[in-house]
Amino acid sequence: MDMRKIIILCLALTVGVISFVNAQDNKEEKKWDEIDLDSSEVEQLDSTEIINVVNNVLTLKNPSFDWFRRATWILYNVKSEKVRECYVMWAIQKELAQHGYGFGTVNDVLEDIRLCSKSMKLSNQAKVLVDRYCRIRGGRKVEAPAFELKSLQGEDVRLVDLKGKFVFMFVWDGENAMEELSIMKAIGAKYKDSTNVCCLTVAVLPINKTEAWENFVQREKIGNHLKCLHTEKNSSFIQDYCITELPRCVLIDQDGKIVNAWGISPKEDGFMFYLDRVINRLEAEPVSINDYR
Structure with missing residues (x-):
């Protein structure tokens, strides 16, 4: 042969x-x-x-x-x-x-x-x-790419307007992320009264599927304590954050630097403890030029 x-x-x-x-x-x-x-x-x-x-x-x-x-x-x-x-x-x-x-x-x-x-x-x-x-590595070394996305309420949410807050983004693409979304709801509830933490979900949607997403988010009450945003598969947001596999989580500090863009998931054991610990540590640390080298 x-x-x-x-x-x-x-x-x-x-x-x-x-x-x-x-x-x-x-x-x-x-x-x-x-x-x-x-x-x-x-x-x-x-x-x-x-x-x-x-x-x-x-x-x-x-x-x-x-x-x-x-x-x-x-x-x-x-x-x-x-x-x-x-x-x-x-x-x-x-x-x-x-x-x-x-x-x-x-x-x-x-x-x-x-x-x-x-x-x-x-x-x-x-x-x-x-x-x-x-360009999007973690460790507070690089600026998070700017974005402007539509929310469930139709408002434009821009990263620049969230400066001064820790931003935790959960990027997902369907009902197969229900386990993570349920944990995200708990995270949103925990930080709902916080003045320095903003929790976002970003749905990656096919064209003309916005209505189905809105119905799903409202039915599952995901937007009660979370900002629910959406984008398309080929958007600049997807390209800038190098999103090829979902779900993905991104943590951005109060100065707009990426803390972690990979390797964290709401499903992981001790995730809430991890998030608290990171935010509390970063809040307590003085800003040093060495953080960004």
């Missing part, structure tokens, strides 16, 4: 088009093991297929590797620029979308790209992507 047929068969197995009985599992593993990631057959696949092939091959070779360690392995062991570009950019995008920009693994992969790449193409692509996420 030639290499392209092996790859197509393996991809079919991945999406469940073909089912093998348990006795054939070893045959499937052998097929993955036969794939040469530098072959012309792999290069002829589209990006999604290449990513699937790499993940399946490396699951067999190195089952403990996460996607970043796989990306590093690809950089050091695969010559095909197409395979390297497809997989490494996918891994960086996935990491940034889920965890935002940090100084650890992302920078490590950027250094691996610099060391292993023959041209600047992959390095430049990765830098553009990382720079975009770097």
Whole structure:
């Protein structure tokens, strides 16, 4: 069987088009093991297929590797620029979308790209992507992107008008966020009389779905103690805050700096304690120029 047929068969197995009985599992593993990631057959696949092939091959070779360690392995062991570009950019995008920009693994992969790449193409692509996420990193180092969104009552809510308050935003896109929304209602009730904390929910809506959102918010009484805002999927708000996976939470301090834009969720144990602790600590801290470097 030639290499392209092996790859197509393996991809079919991945999406469940073909089912093998348990006795054939070893045959499937052998097929993955036969794939040469530098072959012309792999290069002829589209990006999604290449990513699937790499993940399946490396699951067999190195089952403990996460996607970043796989990306590093690809950089050091695969010559095909197409395979390297497809997989490494996918891994960086996935990491940034889920965890935002940090100084650890992302920078490590950027250094691996610099060391292993023959041209600047992959390095430049990765830098553009990382720079975009770097602009909204936490730690009170960067200004939160300005926004102006419509509320349930039809008013324009602007971030600049909330300066002087801690702003906690919960960004969501449907009824699958009911658990978080119920916790957000409790958070809103807790801070309803606060003069320095503002809790927002931002619904990401398809075009012409505003009425359905309004009915849902009113039915579930989400707007009793929360400002309920909405935006569209391709809005500047979504682009500026690099929102590709939902739900997302963003905490902004009273000076308009991002405290945390990833890694926090109302569903996490101790979330209310965390939010109280962060707000109380930031209130007590004098503003230092070092906070913003």
